[in-house]
Amino acid sequence: MASLGANADQPAQPGFVYLDQVLQHAHYEARYYSGDNFVGSRIDGYESPRVILTKEAATALAEVERDVALSGLQLKLFDGYRPQRAVAHFQRWAADLADTRTKDRYYPHLDKAALFRDGYIAKKSAHCRGSTVDLTLVDASTGQELDMGSHFDFFGPISHHGTNLISVQQTRNRETLRSAMQRHGFEPYANEWWHYTLKQEPYPNTAFDFPVK
Template sequence: MSRAGLGLALLLGLLTSPALRADQPTQDGFVYLDQVLKSARYEVRYAGADNFVGEPIDGYQKARIILTREAAVALAAVEKDVALSGLALKFFDGYRPQRAVDEFRRWAADPQDIRQKARYYPDLDKPALFRDGYIAKHSGHSRGSTVDLTLVDSATGKELDMGSPFDFFGPISHHGTAQVSVQQTRNRETLRQAMLRHGFEPYGAEWWHYTLKAEPYPETYFDFPVQ
């Protein structure tokens, strides 16, 4: 067996070990990402008030990232990949309960609630969030193999400059935009290439958003809480 194959076999063994099963999500086929990755950082925005809604989101009872086993295994390979360049992964979101998506829809339909507009969508009105694909009836996150992430310096934990912050809604967050600098473009491309090499595909409007191509539940939208 190759070294890569051996590493994958060891990881799959970890994911099915009795110790791991003692602390696992309520839904079969899912794992806590912090039990799989070694160097990742986490800032689970929707478990607190630091997000575009401005309050904790329904379904996020703990500040942890849950994903399908397949997505977690693929991200372990991404983690090893970027570590060769002195980088680590930082996650903002993973699996997202359908109830959270429903809350986003209710928020987006309320024209009076614009408390976070200046920070997250200063150049857009709320109806544009639906039109431009930032808010939808269903989210790939609810299928369990989509992540929102960035890169950080392994030594300092400082995020690489991507030109716009996570969840900033507007053209500057799109892949291929001319609104960011050469270095910011390179940073985005470093993340994109690492994710592509290990089976993820990007979402064009959000530099931080990736979905596992071979996701195990492509037609299922889950609603169990993050707890």
């Protein structure tokens, strides 16, 4: 693992690191930078496709990486630290009920107005505190994501932990991720199989807003 303080290329906020300087074999798909997301465009505050976390969360995630490698698996990151301005962007999008361009892919069985009510979009996001990560598992031999039964940011009961809407193998794949994350100090979010927060997060009451760049 790279030294957390050795590289001059660091995020603007002290106490945070780029994951590509900490993890050895992770994959990245920065959805909120690319525009391939439920809003349908790049999200405010994402000026780079890199993923940032607090040093504490990054250190714990490096332990997860080593853990899953024993089973021939690697991590794939979708998001980490999220600027508060990005959450504001999500709020504006959610309030525009006429914009349903992404409904078929991301929330086909829900009314857009229900996304806040049902907890899929938060007015205050744990991601802004810097110790929450969205991720999945990849087969190291093929580079393919494990089948989790629903894709990242699919809003609906099929994405919940404990759902009976997925196969036995898909349930096992989710449990492999969940078990590894919990062993190294992360807590799952009930509505999203990909979302985990470090229990002992260093900034539990601070929502940051520095850009990802």
